[in-house]
Amino acid sequence: MTLRRTVATTRRVLRQLRHDLRTVALILAVPAVLMGLLAWILHGRAGDFNQFGPPLLGIFPLIVMFLVTSVATLRERTSGTLERLLTTPLAKADFVMGYALAFGLSAVVQALVVSGLSFSLYGLHVSGSAWLVVVVAVMDALLGTALGLSLSALASTEFQAVQFMPAFILPQLLVCGIIVPRSQLPPTLHWLSDVLPMSYAVDATQQLSASAAVTSEFLLDIGVVAMFVVAALLIGAATLRRRTH
Amino acid sequence: MEPAIRVEHLQVKRGGRTVVADVSFTVPSGSLVGLLGPSGCGKTTLMRSLVGTQIVAGGSVELFGQPAGSPALRSQVGYVTQAPSVYADLTVSENLRYFATVLAVPPTAADRVINDVGLGRHTDTVVGRLSGGEQARVSLATALLGSPRLLVLDEPTVGLDPLLRRDLWVLFAALASSGTTLIVSSHVMEEAERCQRLLLMRDGQILADDSPEALLARTGSTDFESAFIALIENPST
Numbered sequence: 259m260t261l262r263r264t265v266a267t268t269r270r271v272l273r274q275l276r277h278d279l280r281t282v283a284l285i286l287a288v289p290a291v292l293m294g295l296l297a298w299i300l301h302g303r304a305g306d307f308n309q310f311g312p313p314l315l316g317i318f319p320l321i322v323m324f325l326v327t328s329v330a331t332l333r334e335r336t337s338g339t340l341e342r343l344l345t346t347p348l349a350k351a352d353f354v355m356g357y358a359l360a361f362g363l364s365a366v367v368q369a370l371v372v373s374g375l376s377f378s379l380y381g382l383h384v385s386g387s388a389w390l391v392v393v394v395a396v397m398d399a400l401l402g403t404a405l406g407l408s409l410s411a412l413a414s415t416e417f418q419a420v421q422f423m424p425a426f427i428l429p430q431l432l433v434c435g436i437i438v439p440r441s442q443l444p445p446t447l448h449w450l451s452d453v454l455p456m457s458y459a460v461d462a463t464q465q466l467s468a469s470a471a472v473t474s475e476f477l478l479d480i481g482v483v484a485m486f487v488v489a490a491l492l493i494g495a496a497t498l499r500r501r502t503h
Numbered sequence: 504m505e506p507a508i509r510v511e512h513l514q515v516k517r518g519g520r521t522v523v524a525d526v527s528f529t530v531p532s533g534s535l536v537g538l539l540g541p542s543g544c545g546k547t548t549l550m551r552s553l554v555g556t557q558i559v560a561g562g563s564v565e566l567f568g569q570p571a572g573s574p575a576l577r578s579q580v581g582y583v584t585q586a587p588s589v590y591a592d593l594t595v596s597e598n599l600r601y602f603a604t605v606l607a608v609p610p611t612a613a614d615r616v617i618n619d620v621g622l623g624r625h626t627d628t629v630v631g632r633l634s635g636g637e638q639a640r641v642s643l644a645t646a647l648l649g650s651p652r653l654l655v656l657d658e659p660t661v662g663l664d665p666l667l668r669r670d671l672w673v674l675f676a677a678l679a680s681s682g683t684t685l686i687v688s689s690h691v692m693e694e695a696e697r698c699q700r701l702l703l704m705r706d707g708q709i710l711a712d713d714s715p716e717a718l719l720a721r722t723g724s725t726d727f728e729s730a731f732i733a734l735i736e737n738p739s740t
Contacts, residue, residue: 266604270593277592277629338588342645345554347577348605501558501572503517 259351267348267356268363271330275364285326285364289318289372297380304381311382312391312463313436316398317456319368321427323399327361327406328419331494335410344500354495358403365399386466390476394462397483401455404490411497430456435464455486505568507532507653507684508553512562515548515707522548524707525562530686530700532567532652535679537698538688539727545707546688547585550655553686554582566653578606581646585657587638588645591631595622595641598630599648608649616644619674621667636663643671654678654685660694672697692727703731710734 275282296314300307334340343353373392376382384391409426413419433443433451440451440461451457462479469476508530515523523545530536538546551557552564555572564571566580589598599613617626620640625633630641643659656675660668672694675685679699687698695701695715703711703718711718711734715727724730 262607263605266601270590270597270601273597274590274592337591338584338586339590341556342582342584342588343605345556345577345580345582346602346605347574347607501556503558 259349259355263348263352264355264359267352268359271357271360272363274330275360281326282364285322285368286371288322289315289368290375292318293372293376293382294380297376297382304383307381308383308467310436311376311380312384312394312467313434313460315372315376315382315391316395316459316463317431317434319365319372319395319399320402320456320459321423322368323361323365323402324406324427325420325423327357327403328410328413328422329416331357331407331410332413332416332419340498341502344498350495350498353498354407354491357407358400358491361403362396362400365396365403368399369395384463384467385470386472386476390466390472391463394459394466394480394483397462397480397487398459400487401459401483401490404487404494405455407494408490408497411494427456430454433457434460436460455483458482458486504532506530507534507567508686509565510553510562511564513549513552513559513564514561515545515552515557516560517548522707523552523559526707526709527562528702528709528712530684532684533679533682534684534699535675535697536684536686536700536702537695538686538702538704539692539695539731540688540690540704540710542690544704546690546704547657548707549704550582550657550686550688553653553655554580556582578649579652581648581651581654583643583646583654583656583659585661587630587635587642589630589638589641591638592629594627594629595633595644596626598641599644602645603648606649612648616647619647620644621670636667639663640667650683652683654683654687656685656687658688658690660687660689660691668694692731695727703734705735710738 293315296311297307369392373395377388409422410419413422433447434456440448440457443451458479462476465473465476506529511527513523513526526549540546548557552559553571566576569576595617596613599617600610603610603613617623620643622637622640625637630638639659646654660671675687679685698715700714701718702709718730722730722733724733
């Protein structure tokens with residue numbers, strides 16, 4: 259892996275985005291509009307908005323980035339550009355990190371937009387630092403990117419790739435503790451939620467909602483999410499094959 | 504001198520079917536070799552085996568004395584797939600600059616290869632808006648970056664107008680005389696006369712490995728289409 263090739267890949271992915279401004283607008287606007295909708299639905303119920311808002315602030319970007327990344331990676335696989343790149347000196351890690359950095363940067367901007375609007379216009383409030391909510395939102399978006407990179411290896415068509423969202427993301431949404439606190443889940447589901455990354459992402463924002471100080475649980479949650487990001491990126495790199503049938 | 508390509512008893516199977524059956528040949532450095540045969544005869548699979556992206560069932564493929572696909576070869580082999588493998592949503596120049604950085608060659612090389620394939624007027628055009636033939640040339644330009652020692656070109660002239668096709672063959676001949684080895688596939692038999700050497704392929708096997716002149720003389724034909732038919736009907740010629 260070389261820094262120059264990784265950065266070149268990042269810049270190339272960002273250039274592709276620049277030629278597709280509608281996608282950029284969707285990346286930035288969709289989570290912000292969804293949060294606005296949530297604030298509107300929970301109008302006059304500030305307690306509920308402050309409970310559901312912070313976790314969803316991270317989950318909306320996760321879903322958007324998961325879809326964008328899985329389709330982008332699948333396009334590289336089906337268009338032959340990935341096969342060509344793998345005949346060059348480009349390392350698999352250059353490819354994966356290039357994508358992670360490009361979409362990571364997009365995620366930072368996306369998180370700033372959605373958090374900025376949520377904390378000002380929509381009136382979201384947390385006991386802890388609003389900046390740490392932004393950090394969690396960025397981590398969630400990165401998690402979406404990393405999962406998209408690794409899971410797209412299982413898809414051979416766009417139809418399959420988009421269905422990985424309901425297949426891999428929605429179950430996590432159901433057991434992550436937003437609908438029913440994880441402690442009240444049946445034991446099997448509780449155990450399942452323990453091994454899924456979104457549970458930790460949601461728990462991190464719940465820590466920030468409840469406590470003004472940075473708790474050790476929050477740090478643990480963030481650490482676990484980071485580990486999932488790294489693991490998914492490693493799996494993503496491992497699924498790239500220089501030789502195929 | 505080490506041959507550019509040495510293939511020995513290469514066998515490739517896909518889904519239980521033999522796609523390349525016991526193929527052997529060598530190609531000396533600096534030659535322009537045409538790989539001709541009908542579509543589906545195994546040309547693409549053979550080329551993928553040369554660049555090391557194909558899982559093979561048996562035999563060996565060596566380029567410049569090293570096993571195909573080894574890391575040291577990655578900056579020495581340029582490969583153009585049949586379908587243009589460039590980014591349709593980037594401009595011609597953005598595509599080439601990216602691949603130039605990946606291959607660690609200076610950005611000026613990007614401008615040179617754009618001119619080599621005659622796309623100077625389209626430098627800042629998004630590739631997706633170019634015609635199919637122009638997109639194929641962007642893909643070809645990418646393979647020319649970094650002056651590779653071996654170029655593996657899968658049907659690079661398909662769908663091009665005759666003038667452009669002639670210009671590209673002139674470019675290929677110039678590259679060969681400067682020492683680059685080229686293996687160029689085509690299903691159009693007339694392109695055979697542009698090559699210094701021909702590999703005729705059918706059903707995963709090499710039917711003939713000869714110079715164009717010798718092939719015509721041997722089969723008593725005046726054109727390559729009939730030479731090909733003569734070889735199929737009477738393999739012992």
